Amino acid sequence: MALSARFLGRVDYLPTYEAMQTLTAGRDDSTADELWICEHNPVYTQGLAGKSEHIFNPGSIPVVQTNRGGQVTYHGPGQVVAYPLIDLKRAGYFVKEYVFRIEESVIRTLLHFGITGHRVAGAPGIYVRLDDPAGHALLPQRPMKIAPDNTGAESPAHHRADPDFTGLGKIGALGIKVSRNCTYHGVALNVAMDLEPYSRINPCGYQALKTIDLSTIGVSVSWQEAADVLAQKLSLYLTQ
DSSP: OOEEEEEEEEEEEEHHHHHHHHHHHOTTTTTOOOOEEEOOOOOOEEEOOOGGGBBBOOSSOOOOOSSSSSSOOOEEEEEEEEEEBBHHHTTTTHHHHHHHHHHHHHHHHHHHHTTOEEEETTTTEEEEEETTTTTOOOOOOOOOOOOOOSOOOOOTTTTOOOOOOTEEEEEEEEEEEETTTTTEEEEEEESSOOGGGGGGGOOGGOTTOOOOOOOTOOOOOHHHHHHHHHHHHHHTTTTT
């Protein structure tokens, strides 16, 4: 059964967050799944893993503490935010699969507009190759294996400690919460934003992680068109 979308327009973040909590707390087996699509007024949101030092110059933009996963991100006009409110037990898959399906929905949305989205191991969200946004070449393995040292032995960890964002820009951010098998929070796709507020934080906790939008990489599309495509892809990939 398709997941129908509710378009909320431009709304403040905090009351939307509280409404998601209220709906989720009151759910039972008969509660229908929903997909909320909206745009937020400027706000920084901090996840459960968030550290205050990653927000170093909020200025007049409010900071809201949340119970989602992840660290700090920014929401603002020109960004499509999607909140799937679904019962995973009824849907028949687990959290890891849920994250994969959301990311796949963003990748397919980008492909609709001629852009290739990529996953980066250890860093949820969707990334674009800055030098070739439309190219289909796969990224090198990320994180990369560490080369043996001069003794010929590999590091015990075998991999870099942090994901490798070289040459990439982040275009889709993901932060979720699951309570009693029911999801809230969700995913944000950058369409045509003022990206300056990202320079005041370490997005998702990573220093100097470049954040981009469709406009930056030459795709001119309205917020509504991007929202319609993302809603369609989420409805498809979260329910099939």
